[in-house]
Amino acid sequence: MESFKVLVLCTLLFHFTPSINTLQKIAPGQSIKGDETLVSPSETFEAGFLSLRDQYFGIWYKGLSPRTVVWIANRDAPLGNSSGVLNVTDGGNIVILDGTGFAVWSSNTTIIVKKPLLKLLDNGNLVVVEENNPEKFLWQSFDLPGDTLLPGMKLRSNLVSGDYTSLISWRDTQDPSSGLYSYHIDTKGLPQVVITKGGVLLFRPGSWNGNILSGIASKNLYKSFNFSFELTDKEVSYGYELLNQSIVSRYMLTSTGLVERFIFRDQVKGWQLFLAGPADQCDNYAICGANGNCDVTNSPTCECLKGFIPKSQAKWNSQIWSDGCVRRVDLACGKSDGFLKFTGLKLPDTSTSWFDKSLNLEECEKLCLKNCSCAAYANLDVRNGGSGCLLWFNNLVDMRKLTSGGQDFYIRVAASELDHNNGVKKKLAGILVGCAMFILTLIGLVVIILRRKKLKKEGRNQIINWKNHTDNKDKEGIDIPIFDLSTIANATSNFSISNKLGEGGFGPVYKGTLKNGKEVAVKRLSDNSGQGPKEFINEVELIANLQHRNLVKLLGCCIHDDERLLIYEFMINRSLDYFLFDENKRSLLHWPQRFQIICGIARGLLYLHEDSRLRIIHRDLKTSNILLDENMNPKISDFGIARIFGEDEAEGKTKRIVGTHGYISPEYATRGFFSVKSDVFSFGVIVLEIVSGRKNRDFLHHSDLDLLGHAWRLWGEERPLELLDESVGDTSTVSEVVRCINMGLLCVQERPDDRPDMSGAVLMLNGEKPLSRPKEPAFYPHQFGSSSRNCELPSTNEMSITLLDASTLITFNYIQSFEEYEPKQKERIMRGSD
CATH class of the missing domain: 1.10.510.10 (Transferase(Phosphotransferase) domain 1)
Structure with missing residues (x-):
């Protein structure tokens, strides 16, 4: 009787215990098929067969929904509707077979080993190792990137053979076959990272400056990532590691040609876009043509570098910038030429550049002057005060104004273009004009300061009255959280420029993260804003009383001395x-x-x-x-x-x-x-x-x-x-x-x-x-x-404009654009009739 009970118990355990379909390693004679998967030791990644439009063998983050795929072996050799099998041969080769036993994909491992093992590491790297030497990789998926660059993976370009690895986009979101876009290191001149479409350059994150790729503006990257760019006589490589191992991050090339960096947020159980490129139209390669500079904060966005003029003024006026700019005055090709210093710009395309690690900046300038084709120079490495020499020849292409970062570089111009060669009369005239302008500016400043003090006093009184009104919880008042200034300052890294999202008529907008992890957008009233306390109160009272899924949600406000902040959902x-x-x-x-x-x-x-x-x-x-x-x-x-x-x-x-x-x-x-x-x-x-x-x-x-x-x-x-x-x-x-x-x-x-x-x-x-x-x-x-x-009215940006009545003076930011308008219209505006 007792033996019968034991038999029944064993039968029940057999039927109700789930089958184990996950494996830690694969050896010859074993396989992966069906819903069997290979998992990494900490179960961060999982590898197995998956269904998109066809059947593939791939790697994805384990446990995330929806499934996030980071690598596919047979991306260009799908299995169709048949069931696939993955085997490891006795020699260490990985083979994917279809339902008929035909090999659709192989790792083509050339090194034959004894006792090979297939493992999936915690960084998402699928590797073949020898059982007795597990630290030596005989084959690894990191050498065959897909569309995703994971921490620890490196893009490589061979300077001898010209071969390179690259991120290749998917054809579309459900088709992982090789798409149109490639993200790789171009080795012409000083090596630089580029995105191409069918061999045509679309976007250039740029060359390495010792800290980061020169075309990337975000300083936040330093806080979370350690980037590496290694250049030897034979090879150049680029990759990154995580400084905080608790962060889950991936960098991918999308099917539309964008590069996007994501960080997984536990708070929302999903991926948050951290950085994307091209970020705006100025990231489009050579949008302003040769010797042109792009600035998204200006209108028009393209301008010629100082010392240069449009090659075709008619096309430039029509915002057709592809012809670019040419020198206003030809170079003398000698010591009489000089250099203008530029800061905060993305360095030009380095495919026609030359570099030397041993020269300093002074030697670099002298070397550039000796070559009639040399157009500009800069430090090769910006760390520790700068070192090395980087020279550009002929035209300068693909420059833009960066929101942060950038690097100093020096553009060669004729002597007459330099400010210090204007002659005694011009200097004297400049001094007189400067004195007059100083006096006028001083008078204007006194008027502005007095006016601002009056407005601030009026504004503070409005805010105090409004706050007292709301604190009394009048029926017509509002109930909205009031944040401390220190809380918002901490959330925005003290209103750091790297946290700035943009700027409107109210003032700058910053991204912030509260102590509870909630992300917010903070609007900060600017001193020179066209809006003031009245508009601040108006926005708080209106939006706090409105609730609709198609209206942005106001989370609170902050009032501290002259600071007025609105805190919105991000x-x-x-x-x-x-x-x-x-x-x-x-x-x-x-x-x-x-x-x-x-x-x-x-x-x-x-x-x-x-x-x-x-x-x-x-x-x-x-x-x-x-x-x-x-x-x-x-x-x-x-x-x-x-x-x-x-x-x-x-x-x-x-x-x-x-x-x-x-x-x-x-x-x-x-x-x-x-x-x-x-x-x-x-x-x-x-x-x-x-x-x-x-x-x-x-x-x-x-x-x-x-x-x-x-x-x-x-x-x-x-x-x-x-x-x-x-x-x-x-x-x-x-x-x-x-x-x-x-x-x-x-x-x-x-x-x-x-x-x-x-x-x-x-x-x-x-x-x-x-x-x-x-x-x-x-x-x-x-x-x-x-x-x-x-x-x-002339307007140089997308911010709101205010049309004032005839008694109000026109501000200088309008006057600076008057030359673009017909004289009669200009005269009407000056009279205040427009």
Whole structure:
């Protein structure tokens, strides 16, 4: 009887104990098939067969969902629908067989060993070792990179044979076969890391300067990663290690040609994008042509280096920069030439450079002067005060202004281009002008200081009154967390430039991490902001009383002396314009995503206009004020200049016009009238920009059409689909695209009464309301001679502009652009009539 019980117990254990399908190592005679996997010792990584569009053998992070694949063996030899088997031969060769026993992939190991073992290491490296010598790798997957560079892996280029390893992108997100893009080390001149497409250079992270690749601006990288760049007579290699082993990080080349660095965040149980490149249009290779410099904070973004002028002024004026710039004065090819020092720039393309590790900077300058083709020089290594010599010859290509970092380098110019060779008369004139300017500046500063003191006092009183009001918890007050300044300073690394996300009309925006790990965006009111305490209070009171999934969430504020800070939820995907107007990133916005964004903005506006307990006019709706969360859902932000309307109020009027050029409605720009239909106009512009991938303010077609006019012409000629951004590809739904274009044109009608309200716009988007035929949009060329054109003040960036009344002085940042405008228009602006 007892033996029967034991038998029953053993039978039950056999049936209810799960089978163990994970292995620690594979030896000859063993295999991996089906759902069997090989795991690393700490179970960080797992290797086995996986299904995408076909069957593959790959490596992925164990336990993460969705599965994150970092390497695939047979990426270009899929198994189809058959079941694969992985074997290790007696000689140490790895072989993948299909269902018929045919070998579809092999490691082609040339070294024959006794007692080979296949292991998966904790860094994700799949290795073949000898049982008696496990530290010596006879083969490793790190020598055959896929699309992901893991810590400890290195990209290598052989300087003798020319062979190199590279990251190769997937064909698309479900097809791991070799794609179009390659990330590798180019060995011409001074070796540098590049991204190419079919051999064509697209993006250049740059050459090594001793600390980091010269084209990378982020200083945060130093805190978490240890980068290495090793250059010998035979080989150059590049890789990185983690300084904090508790961090999980990967660096990958996407199927669209972007390089992205991710860090796994336990708080959200997912990957957070840490760094991406190309980051903006200035990262596009040679966008400004030879001897041109790119700066995304300027408009236009391209400028010639000092001492150079556009090769074709006409093309340059049309923002066609490919011809680049040429010297204003030819070099004398001798000692009379000199050098201008540049700082904070990405070093030019080093493929036509020469370098020497032993020379110092003074010797480098002398050597450059001896060669008539030498155009510039710099230190090879920036550490410990600088060392080595790097020379460039002929044209300088692919430079940009970096937000942080960069390196000093010296560009050769003719003697007449140097400031110190201007002659005695010019010096004397300069001194006199300088004295006059100093006196004027001093007077101006006194006026500004007195005015600022008055404004600060008024602002402090407004803040105190507002704070007392909210502290009393009046029924009309608000209940919002107040943060200490020290808490926000610690969260943003004391408002470090490396934490800066951007800048708007309110002031700079910083990324911060609170003590509980929550990431936030901090808006800091700037002293020279066009906004002040009134706008600060306005934004807090408005957004704190609004709750909608398509509005950004205010987490709190901070008031300390003159500091005024707004703390928002952090949007990992930044703003809509970050993707939409970038040649590379715009392809990430397929049509379903664009349509989702349009619908989300519409729902957010409908809430502001009709569904919230306050009736709100935003007044500064634009793509940079549409933030995107991790799922690319849109959230309307920036309510500093919004206005509340009463139930019986339909329209407001002001002499102080606020908003951004390209999005302001004509009745608001010319007469100061604003209403919900002003926001509808801005929404219509955004819709057409989302469809086309082009900015309204920068678009010119046949020199007389803005984007609205171009869309109208295509509509009238029954060719509306030609407006659609080509990068959308075949992901679009024709009926949705046409519906959006039709509705966008209805929203930008000149007369407010002809525009739909947002409830009608939402119904149109959903296909629940028929669309009428639009009329000619506002600002179409027949109106260019009218007052509607007068709103076009010079503006050098995307920040909000304020159009002041005639009694207000025009600020210098507007005056600096006047030479680009016709004399009559310039005269009108100086009189204050515009």
